[in-house]
Amino acid sequence: MIDLHCHILPNLDDGPTSLDMALEMVRVALADGITITAATPHGRTSRSVSWVYSVDLVQQRIATLRDALAAADLPLTIVPGTEIFYESDVPERIKAGELLTYGNSRTILLEFGNDILVTMLEQAVFAVQLAGYRVLIAHPERIKVVQDNPNVLIPLIERGALLQLTADALTGSQGKRIQRLAETLVSHALVQVMASDAHGPHVRRMPLLAEARRQAANLIGDAAATAMVHDTPIAILADLPIDPPSPEPIQSRWKFW
């Protein structure tokens, strides 16, 4: 499996605070069946004063982690990435090389504030796409307008955006309400990727995908569940075309609260 959202690099953001802690995350991921992890530290924003970020720094930390993996004989492949918080200058900053896409691809992991409005969401995705990039939107289950009406994701999907559900939202670690939303997003093809968004080896979100994949398979079948943690992530990293299942609008009256 491939984990496209993981805070695995030490001492950059709110992820692990030591190389040992990062290596423990690697062991947990490998034991779960993950073979490729994208290191996606938070990109610096006007609000994240305590986090450090630069493309050079991320590349240095990845090199250090890869050396440690080789020394410890841990066969996890690390791919560079960044969790980019959307601000209006993001398209220019990506083009200028100040923010990383996934590996050598044209796809970025884009995060929005939970209180973003639908029109802003659509405009932001469109602006990034217009700049020539594919968008993977991080944890849509946290966005208030999605919680209120998951169908707001449909125009984004029809426009080529991809959505990344957090694995432990589906397994219930974030509570029943979020789990029901996650199940609805999966069963209506409103999300195309599952990733851990792990921040540590044992606390908060952990680098695990297997249980979420199993639960997704119960909802949508084995092949479609595997696509979310393998086939689609591979296509993202390789810049291959992706033709996800068509989203099914939720017809019944939806109530999150």
Ligand SMILES: [Fe+2]
């Ligand atoms: Fe994250």
